[in-house]
Amino acid sequence: MNEVYLRGKLVSAYESETPASQPKHLVYQLRVSHKTVQQQVKFENYTVNAWRNLAVWAAANLQVGMDVFIRGHLSQRQISNGVLTEVTALTITPVAGRQVATKPTNGDVDVAAEAAQA
16 A cells, blocks of 8 residues: 655535445645746645545635645556546544544544544
């Protein structure tokens, strides 16, 4: 599994419509900037998926336009004209904030969210 760390701005958000029996799923577009060897600023967009409790937390705490750090892993899926590479988020941290959402490790219990509420 390829772990990645990205910092960027959330430029769009989409909440997929799933039945209540399915896990919650949010899709963000993250815009990341970097400089080339010629010192030109380039922008890249990444599709970021947030699932389950992380998606619940993100829907309540993140807004389009926020700067965030994302730790996740690369995932690929087949589409009609090739392969799409996306990032599946494990943690999302607002740059200016202190809240961190973590993918649950023990079933559907989000330990980080419960600790933050305590």
